[in-house]
Amino acid sequence: AQSVTQLGSHVSVSEGALVLLRCNYSSSVPPYLFWYVQYPNQGLQLLLKYTSAATLVKGINGFEAEFKKSETSFHLTKPSAHMSDAAEYFCAVSLVQYSSASKIIFGSGTRLSIRP
Amino acid sequence: EAGVAQSPRYKIIEKRQSVAFWCNPISGHATLYWYQQILGQGPKLLIQFQNNGVVDDSQLPKDRFSAERLKGVDSTLKIQPAKLEDSAVYLCASSLSPGGHYEQYFGPGTRLTVT
Secondary structure, eight states: OEEEEEEEEEEEEEETSSEEEEEEEEEEEEOEEEEEEEOSOOOEEEEEESSSSSSSSEEEGGGGEEEEETEEEEEESSSOGGGGOOEEEEEEEEEEETTTEEEEEEOOOOOEEEOO | OOOOOOSSSHHHHHETTOOEEEEEEEEEEOEEEEEEEOTTTTOOOEEEEETTEEETTTTTTTTTEEEEOOOOSEEEEEEEOOOOOGOOEEEEEEEEESSSOOEEEEOEEEEEEEO
């Protein structure tokens, strides 16, 4: 069965430092993988997605993620953190149920804090 | 384009009362989802519609939760009667198609507090 594990419920970095949010997945078939961001009192917004094309996926706001099949990982990175990046980040895997339907399984989330 | 609309944004009720949430998806999106997000957790799918038909309601507590999407557009999620553990944010999302690679667009959510 598909599942997603996010390592670290809270990550704190200094402004300008590297951001690394970890995600490992479990899937019996090639997965679709996503990173969503949630700002306070808002819904989720797609940052980027992997759909079996390039293994390095670039998203919005300078974020990128690399799909590593051998490590079953899809970690999210950003070279230089900005104060506006403070939010909750969710990794997700798409579970194909049958030909016309799929559903997304979300990880438990990682709260990113940025120190001035 | 207009995003996914939800109302109300906040609701406080006492246990055993009833409550209903409304969602208007992005125009043209055939697939609609309702999620429950408990504080500190990721969203959990409650029900998925394709047009006005239910695709997946395996995690919907059917003894107290119900949802409908009568004309394949707007949707309503109801809880009757509410329990304390139903306190959560209820998110509605829509996508163009149910395919696994299609992006889901989320509304702002309804924060429910059951006292």
